[in-house]
Amino acid sequence: MTTPNIDDLLLHLGDSPDNESVEAVTPRTLDVCGGTAFRLVLLLQLRKYKSRKKPTVDDAWTNWMESIATSGQIQQLELQIVDSFNDFLYEHRTTQDIHTVLWTSFPISDNSSRRLRVVDFLMDGDCPPTLLSHDVVMFSLEHLWRYGNASVEVPARYQAFCTPRVLHLVDLSAHLFYFGLLVSYVMHPPYEPTIFHVDGQLQRTGWREILLVILSASILCRSWNWSNIPTFILFSVFMLHLPTVPFAGGLGFDVLLFCFACHAFQFHFPAAPSPLLLFKRSLPFATFLARGFYHIIIPFILFFLPIFLLITTWLSIALSETFLSPSSMIPTPIQTRTTVLYLFFALVSVISCALFILVVRGGSLADTRGWDGYSAPIGHNARASFVKAVVAYASPHTFPAPFSLLQMIFIRIPSSLMRRQPAPQAEKLLWQLTVFPISMPLAIFFLVFPDQWLG
Incomplete structure (x- = not known):
């Protein structure tokens, strides 16, 4: 059975869904871990939309009332998110169970191939502070950072070396x-010759310049963020x-x-x-x-x-x-x-x-x-x-x-x-x-x- 899209369900739930409504739209084919992950993603996505909602009318009093109502709805959603996670932790859960809740992904809409996970909201800060600061969440992430995930299809002999x-x-x-090569280049750069030989231009492109281009290109092939702007400028130059x-x-x-x-x-x-x-x-x-x-x-x-x-x-x-x-x-x-x-x-x-x-x-x-x-x-x-x-x-x-x-x-x-x-x-x-x-x-x-x- 295909998991329903998050945005489609949010249209049916409305602005202030209660716990019964959220439970009703949770697919029955999901186990306890998958169901908890689905409810958390659904509520976190709704909270994200609410927190980024813009004023809809050009009226001060109406905007003020809308902001008060939105703040109350966000607080209610945060309580539901924390309660849903605490209900999951009421019984004993293994490290893999918690990992499943944090990393299981769900489709966001029919028009997008993007999928949402709980960790996507954690890393963007679009979640209640209580959830991000929860000891179980941080213990799970620190364990994954140090020892990797034992459930992935990587041979056991690779696990200790590829965390x-x-x-x-x-x-x-x-x-x-890459930075060391850049320091070497700016400290001892090539100077433009006054007289060009036939192959003078090609001689100026040495191993240092080639490695700078290769490394900068490989850095840009990773996920994009604002810290890559100087690297992109260097590659373009x-x-x-x-x-x-x-x-x-x-x-x-x-x-x-x-x-x-x-x-x-x-x-x-x-x-x-x-x-x-x-x-x-x-x-x-x-x-x-x-x-x-x-x-x-x-x-x-x-x-x-x-x-x-x-x-x-x-x-x-x-x-x-x-x-x-x-x-x-x-x-x-x-x-x-x-x-x-x-x-x-x-x-x-x-x-x-x-x-x-x-x-x-x-x-x-x-x-x-x-x-x-x-x-x-x-x-x-x-x-x-x-x-x-x-x-x-x-x-x-x-x-x-x-x-x-x-x-x-x-x-x-x-x-x-x-x-x-x-x-x-x-x-x-x-x-x-x-x-x-x-x-x-x-x-x-x-x-x-x-x-x-x-x-």
């Missing part, structure tokens, strides 16, 4: 290698300069410096891949600082930004000469030195601002060891960031960079051209030949260090 956190480490290693490369002093090189500056701070954001996910309870602290910067520091920085730019520009001009450098080496371009100087002052400012935030707001924090140590809203956002990371690396055959480029070339593009779903066996074989051999040595990192240190 989500190991695949995240593979992806993070590729990003760090190299493509637009073919068959040459961005030379020092040109506009393309200045754009690469912007990408370099963005990547320099990107690994400190609470978003995967990030070193923060390697250590316990780093996400709440990073989220705490990020919210402090957004609400306290950024307005302060914008106020002093003009004079800050002027002073640093004058200082970089004064330090434009290179001292104590070997005469055989070509000096680093002035654009790179200026960017590094800006980054240095930015780093000093960031550290000072972080200390300021801790002094101003840290005194009221009694215990910072848990998810909610820096306040409940920060813990909510930190949990949502962790769920995003788990979802990103928890599929049976995840292809982190740079292997995502191989998946795009050998699996996705042929399937798209033939208008067919990707062949599971072909994807599984490619994964075993590429991702698994790299995951094995990196998995030793988590086997050597105890779990009480690592995330």
Whole structure:
């Protein structure tokens, strides 16, 4: 029997469905775990629509009354969501039962191939804080992050080496290698020759440039997010300069410096891949600082930004000469030195601002060891960031960079051209030949260090 679409059922349920109405539309073919997952997805989707509802009329009093009614409906839905999950937990449930509730997917509509799971609402924050902060939910996600899902069709000998956190480490290693190549390029870039030979242009495209293009393309083949914008800009710059490369002093090189500056701070954001996910309870602290910067520091920085730019520009001009450098080496371009100087002052400012935030707001924090140590809203956002990371690396055959480029070339593009779903066996074989051999040595990192240190 086909599971009914979520949106079609919401049209029949109305704005304020009671528990009996929700139970009546739940398919009888589903077991206890599947039925609980279906009810949660149904209620969470309705809550999402309610929370994003826009005013329908141009009348202040009517909009006010609608907002009051909507707030009451959202509160009622949140109570139903929490009660439905607590009813499921009333009896003993295994780890696999809880995993089934969180990860079972259902179709959203006839016009879309997208399917919804409870974890999709958890990672977007579109759920009651009580559900996201539930100990059972977080224990289940942390167990999946560390040990993987035993129910997926992956041989047991692969499980210990291909858990989500190991695949995240593979992806993070590729990003760090990509960033190291970018640092090498901006520090020692190629200079445009004054006299071109016949093959002079092709000689300028070396291994460093080729690897940058390959790695940036593989990163873009992963799921899209805002942190990929500098990578997309870098990839576009190299493509637009073919068959040459961005030379020092040109506009393309200045754009690469912007990408370099963005990547320099990107690994400190609470978003995967990030070193923060390697250590316990780093996400709440990073989220705490990020919210402090957004609400306290950024307005302060914008106020002093003009004079800050002027002073640093004058200082970089004064330090434009290179001292104590070997005469055989070509000096680093002035654009790179200026960017590094800006980054240095930015780093000093960031550290000072972080200390300021801790002094101003840290005194009221009694215990910072848990998810909610820096306040409940920060813990909510930190949990949502962790769920995003788990979802990103928890599929049976995840292809982190740079292997995502191989998946795009050998699996996705042929399937798209033939208008067919990707062949599971072909994807599984490619994964075993590429991702698994790299995951094995990196998995030793988590086997050597105890779990009480690592995330």
